Amino acid sequence: MPLLHVDDVVVQFGGVTAVNHANFQVEAGTITGLIGPNGAGKTTTFNVVTGLQTPTSGRVMFDGKNINRLPVNRRSKRGIGRTFQRLEAFGSLTVADNVRVALDIKRGLRGMFASTGNQVHDLLELVGISSYAGDRADSIPTGTARLLELARALACEPRLLLLDEPSSGLDESETEDFGRLLQKLAGEGVTILMVEHDMDLVMSVCNEIHVLDFGSIIAYGTPAEIRENPVVQKAYLGYSDEGPVDPDGPTNDSNHDTAVLDAVTEGAAQ
Amino acid sequence: MSTFISYTLEGLFTGAAYAIAASGLVLTYSTTRVFNIAHGAVGMVFGFLYWDFSVKQGLPVWFSLILVLLVVAPLLGVFFQRVLTRGLGSAPIGVSLVVTVGMLVALIGVAQQIWSTEDARVLPEFFVGKSISIGDDINLSYHRAITIVLSGIVAAGLYVLLTRTRVGTAMRASVDNPDLLELYGGKPKTVAALSWAVGTSLGALSGILLAPIVGLEYFGLTLLVISAYAAAMLGKLTSLPLTYVGALLLGLASSYLVGYLQYLPGDKYLTGLPAVVPALFLALILVLLPQAPLRIGQVKGLVAAPVPSLTKSLGWGAGLLVVVFVASSGMSNANLLLVGTAATYGIVMLSLVLLTGYGGVVSLAQFTFAGVGAIAYCKIDQPNLFGLLLVVLISAGVGALVAFPVLRLTGLYLALATLAFAQLMEKLIFVQPFAFEFANLLQAKRLSILGYQFNTNRQYVVMMAVFFVLVAVLVLALRRGPLGRILIAMRDSQAACGTLGLDQRWFRVALFAGSAGIAGLGGALFAGLRQAVGSADFIYFQSLLLLLFAVIWGVTSVTGALLGGVFMMYLPEAQATYPDVAGLLFVLIGIGAVVIGRDPNGLANKLFGFPRWIQTTVYPFLAGRYPGLALKSREPRAAEDEDEPIAPGPVETNQEVDSDAVAAR
Numbered sequence: 001m002p003l004l005h006v007d008d009v010v011v012q013f014g015g016v017t018a019v020n021h022a023n024f025q026v027e028a029g030t031i032t033g034l035i036g037p038n039g040a041g042k043t044t045t046f047n048v049v050t051g052l053q054t055p056t057s058g059r060v061m062f063d064g065k066n067i068n069r070l071p072v073n074r075r076s077k078r079g080i081g082r083t084f085q086r087l088e089a090f091g092s093l094t095v096a097d098n099v100r101v102a103l104d105i106k107r108g109l110r111g112m113f114a115s116t117g118n119q120v121h122d123l124l125e126l127v128g129i130s131s132y133a134g135d136r137a138d139s140i141p142t143g144t145a146r147l148l149e150l151a152r153a154l155a156c157e158p159r160l161l162l163l164d165e166p167s168s169g170l171d172e173s174e175t176e177d178f179g180r181l182l183q184k185l186a187g188e189g190v191t192i193l194m195v196e197h198d199m200d201l202v203m204s205v206c207n208e209i210h211v212l213d214f215g216s217i218i219a220y221g222t223p224a225e226i227r228e229n230p231v232v233q234k235a236y237l238g239y240s241d242e243g244p245v246d247p248d249g250p251t252n253d254s255n256h257d258t259a260v261l262d263a264v265t266e267g268a269a270q
Numbered sequence: 271m272s273t274f275i276s277y278t279l280e281g282l283f284t285g286a287a288y289a290i291a292a293s294g295l296v297l298t299y300s301t302t303r304v305f306n307i308a309h310g311a312v313g314m315v316f317g318f319l320y321w322d323f324s325v326k327q328g329l330p331v332w333f334s335l336i337l338v339l340l341v342v343a344p345l346l347g348v349f350f351q352r353v354l355t356r357g358l359g360s361a362p363i364g365v366s367l368v369v370t371v372g373m374l375v376a377l378i379g380v381a382q383q384i385w386s387t388e389d390a391r392v393l394p395e396f397f398v399g400k401s402i403s404i405g406d407d408i409n410l411s412y413h414r415a416i417t418i419v420l421s422g423i424v425a426a427g428l429y430v431l432l433t434r435t436r437v438g439t440a441m442r443a444s445v446d447n448p449d450l451l452e453l454y455g456g457k458p459k460t461v462a463a464l465s466w467a468v469g470t471s472l473g474a475l476s477g478i479l480l481a482p483i484v485g486l487e488y489f490g491l492t493l494l495v496i497s498a499y500a501a502a503m504l505g506k507l508t509s510l511p512l513t514y515v516g517a518l519l520l521g522l523a524s525s526y527l528v529g530y531l532q533y534l535p536g537d538k539y540l541t542g543l544p545a546v547v548p549a550l551f552l553a554l555i556l557v558l559l560p561q562a563p564l565r566i567g568q569v570k571g572l573v574a575a576p577v578p579s580l581t582k583s584l585g586w587g588a589g590l591l592v593v594v595f596v597a598s599s600g601m602s603n604a605n606l607l608l609v610g611t612a613a614t615y616g617i618v619m620l621s622l623v624l625l626t627g628y629g630g631v632v633s634l635a636q637f638t639f640a641g642v643g644a645i646a647y648c649k650i651d652q653p654n655l656f657g658l659l660l661v662v663l664i665s666a667g668v669g670a671l672v673a674f675p676v677l678r679l680t681g682l683y684l685a686l687a688t689l690a691f692a693q694l695m696e697k698l699i700f701v702q703p704f705a706f707e708f709a710n711l712l713q714a715k716r717l718s719i720l721g722y723q724f725n726t727n728r729q730y731v732v733m734m735a736v737f738f739v740l741v742a743v744l745v746l747a748l749r750r751g752p753l754g755r756i757l758i759a760m761r762d763s764q765a766a767c768g769t770l771g772l773d774q775r776w777f778r779v780a781l782f783a784g785s786a787g788i789a790g791l792g793g794a795l796f797a798g799l800r801q802a803v804g805s806a807d808f809i810y811f812q813s814l815l816l817l818l819f820a821v822i823w824g825v826t827s828v829t830g831a832l833l834g835g836v837f838m839m840y841l842p843e844a845q846a847t848y849p850d851v852a853g854l855l856f857v858l859i860g861i862g863a864v865v866i867g868r869d870p871n872g873l874a875n876k877l878f879g880f881p882r883w884i885q886t887t888v889y890p891f892l893a894g895r896y897p898g899l900a901l902k903s904r905e906p907r908a909a910e911d912e913d914e915p916i917a918p919g920p921v922e923t924n925q926e927v928d929s930d931a932v933a934a935r
Contacts, residue, residue: 076771088766090759104752112752
């Protein structure tokens with residue numbers, strides 16, 4: 001049984017269909033990639049899974065149970081954690097306090113007054129940002145803030161971790177460290193679903209990849225299969241013919257699209 | 271049957287006037303996302319101005335109307351948009367609420383300053399004495415008929431403006447994305463200014479139409495806007511047709527209630543009901559609104575005021591007590607009462623520090639909770655710690671009751687719900703026999719603690735100062751602890767808190783309850799101080815002033831509450847001493863809030879920076895000039911350190927307060 005099953009989910013904003021009968025599964029203990037061009041509905045899908053967005057139709061199954069009616073916080077208690085594409089760090093708290101808040105919430109009213117011991121430091125150390133512990137979260141670089149969101153999410157000991165473009169803002173060596181961290185987490189039993197534009201990272205760490213385009217899953221498989229998949233190639237090559245057209249307006253991330261394109265065409269060439 | 275038709279016509283008239291006001295509100299909100307709480311005050315001021323032109327100066331009616339509606343009101347609207355509220359659409363909701371509340375208070379001040387409170391004024395209806403006869407015994411005055419027709423013209427005009435003109439298209443586009451509109455060659459600034467010009471003019475028109483019927487009065491006309499809020503809320507502040515429906519329903523409901531209240535069971539307790547129909551309507555719509563989604567996209571740039579350590583807060587608290595103890599010896603009874611009042615306001619303001627400063631939730635009803643506390647204190651008649659505990663619990667319970675139905679709401683809607691609640695309590699509950707019963711004063715006994723009774727005013731005032739310090743230390747301890755961290759986290763990002771597993775609804779109810787409990791404590795102590803309290807001590811306008819003073823002095827710090835409390839106490843004193851500028855003082859406070867409101871840390875935070883400024887700027891300067899002084903200068907510190915408890919706590923501020931308090935005497 002898959003840990004997460006996004007079952008025929010549709011999300012409409014007025015006349016725009018952001019997610020169009022998306023259907024995919026995430027197996028426990030794996031790292032799964034969710035890729036696709038900007039505006040494909042990746043973040044909206046994350047919002048549906050975490051409960052921030054109510055789907056127009058369809059359902060989300062977590063651990064075999066329909067969680068459509070569960071509010072955001074109850075889904076977190078069930079074991080779904082996430083980071084955000086647009087940062088949601090607690091800007092006026094320090095980096096350490098960001099993690100401490102997560103631990104406090106996790107421990108509840110009775111537990112929160114006890115000492116957290118080394119937990120905060122250990123989590124910051126794990127993601128490699130302990131040197132920023134005393135800084136205000138709105139003063140640290142974007143890449144560091146993404147790692148902070150990861151540490152904060154990990155404080156809740158999630159079973160399923162949704163990462164929304166976690167590596168943007170990290171340089172090459174930091175991204176490599178990050179890949180190793182993801183594999184370590186997966187080895188410890190955390191299931192990871194990741195939206196990511198860095199194809200090198202996606203291809204190297206993911207066990208399985210789902211490709212989202214215009215709100216629908218157009219392909220899935222292992223990284224090697226995705227490289228070879230003609231539908232994916234067509235979708236991306238189709239974009240290349242008409243330039244970086246984005247259904248939701250002008251894009252800031254055209255370089256990422258190019259990266260996707262490069263990775264896919266590279267795969268096609270092999 | 272004819273009475274029914276009469277009430278229907280009366281209802282249509284008020285509904286039409288509400289509709290005109292509400293459509294102005296919707297227009298400004300939907301193009302700029304700034305909700306203008308001062309919209310009713312606009313109507314009030316222009317009612318007065320029109321009276322001034324047409325009655326006092328004897329200008330022709332048509333000329334006065336042109337001057338008011340086509341010249342002054344649009345200009346003021348443009349001023350509001352371009353100068354006072356610009357850019358607030360994307361600011362935290364608390365900021366835009368504070369700024370528009372500031373505008374409301376300033377407009378009341380303007381009216382009181384120009385048109386003095388003592389003179390009686392009557393604004394005649396249009397075509398006074400003329401009416402249309404319908405059937406045998408029903409007359410519809412020209413004024414009412416004109417109002418009903420005008421509301422139709424306004425509706426049609428707005429429809430044509432928004433759907434058939436280029437400007438209207440730009441207005442609608444501006445709602446969705448002003449930046450994009452600018453990219454495509456539109457002028458969002460012009461559009462915003464224009465919509466405020468039209469909106470303000472419509473507010474003015476409704477004031478002019480209603481003033482002859484409800485009377486030219488500062489607060490009454492200002493509050494009529496609640497009806498407009500309620501009507502506009504039916505259309506979720508954006509739909510004009512639904513707003514019209516809401517306005518007409520409201521007008522009819524109020525009118526029928528006036529006519530047929532006597533047939534309701536228990537009618538003698540419900541005489542205030544027709545007046546609160548809009549507030550009830552507003553509360554009902556708010557309760558029925560769907561769950562607000564958690565806000566994604568955090569609010570940036572909130573620099574918190576420094577939080578002093580426990581030792582520091584205890585130290586400065588003790589310092590404050592010593593100063594109060596010494597200064598209060600030999601003080602006249604009148605002045606002692608003033609110090610006690612300042613302590614009351616300070617405690618109620620602490621409830622706002624917790625709620626608004628830390629929690630980011632704006633309440634416009636803190637004095638209503640204080641009133642609940644005062645009533646409970648008088649009625650329980652247990653002037654001891656046990657009675658006080660009961661009072662706090664009761665006030666907290668009422669706070670929870672308010673927050674509970676609106677659990678699902680956030681920001682603006684929650685603030686409006688508190689305003690509706692304040693109205694309901696003032697008009698419906700406080701006037702009941704079990705409460706103040708109209709203008710009655712409730713008698714209260716002086717508090718005694720563990721058998722010690724605080725009989726003299728001085729003893730009582732020192733005791734109140736002790737309570738202020740205790741609550742302040744408690745609030746600060748809460749802020750330093752895990753609950754305080756969670757409060758700040760909730761203010762910074764609701765979405766993140768949700769995905770970390772926090773049930774924010776109950777947290778918010780608890781926050782509201784705690785805040786109401788503190789306000790209730792303030793009210794109870796105030797009752798004991800005065801030994802007689804009435805409903806006039808707890809009117810909604812006090813809550814608005816409280817918010818402004820809190821924000822001006824800093825709603826994020828305990829020091830801000832102390833300073834705010836002292837100045838709020840001083841305001842009526844100053845107005846009594848200098849009656850010539852009484853209105854101007856309101857204007858000053860309103861403008862102060864508009865200017866400072868964008869930084870919730872207020873003036874107190876500027877004071878916190880003072881010693882650092884001396885060390886980083888003055889010391890090096892002096893050291894350079896006079897090397898012999900051997901002054902320790904400190905390197906300028908990075909901004910990240912703001913949250914560290916190193917910065918001086920409520921240090922110099924306590925002393926400041928005191929000199930201010932002394933000056934006030």
